[in-house]
Amino acid sequence: MRRQSSHRYERSIVIGQTVHFTTPNGGQVAGYLARAGGSAKNVIVLQEWWGLNKQICGVCDRFAATGFNALAPDLYKGRVTENADEASHLMSGLDWTGAVEQDVRGAVKYIKANGGKAAVMGLSCRQQRAP
Numbered sequence: 837m838r839r840q841s842s843h844r845y846e847r848s849i850v851i852g853q854t855v856h857f858t859t860p861n862g863g864q865v866a867g868y869l870a871r872a873g874g875s876a877k878n879v880i881v882l883q884e885w886w887g888l889n890k891q892i893c894g895v896c897d898r899f900a901a902t903g904f905n906a907l908a909p910d911l912y913k914g915r916v917t918e919n920a921d922e923a924s925h926l927m928s929g930l931d932w933t934g935a936v937e938q939d940v941r942g943a944v945k946y947i948k949a950n951g952g953k954a955a956v957m958g959l960s961c962r963q964q965r966a967p
Contacts, residue, residue: 851897855907857946859938867909867943868893870900876952880943881908884959885927887916892959905950909943911935 852870859865868888879899883892888910899906911930917923944954 851900852893852906855946857909857942859942860945861938863938863942865909865939865942866914867907867946868896869905869907869947870896871905872900872903875903875905876950877903878905878907878947878952878954880940880947880954880956881906882940882956882958883908883911885923886918887912887923887926889916895959905947905952907943907947909939911939 852868854866855869856864856866870893881892881895881899883889888908892908896906896908912926915926917926940956944956948954
């Protein structure tokens with residue numbers, strides 16, 4: 837049985853948009869940003885192994901609906917899949933050091949530009965960890 841949520845967020849509401857930000861080494865990364873007007877509460881949302889898909893964008897939108905600015909950097913550079921074998925290939929080929937030291941750091945700097953601190957949360961990446 838599915839538990840009903842007490843909040844009034846509608847899944848069809850799109851709050852965010854695609855943004856581009858600069859990494860510490862000067863590269864460019866795209867991401868999905870959902871803003872919670874005037875809030876200084878920030879969270880970086882790390883994608884699942886499928887990529888930056890509609891579900892992850894929806895997570896960011898739900899964070900914004902509850903008062904958090906949420907940014908999900910596109911760690912796969914535009915690649916998204918629904919196939920488990922391809923997702924495994926994308927995840928195993930990810931440059932974790934570059935993703936953490938460049939993409940995630942760039943996302944944190946970008947989202948903190950309006951003040952506040954930033955938390956980083958990851959969704960299931962099949963137990964992968966940065967070195």
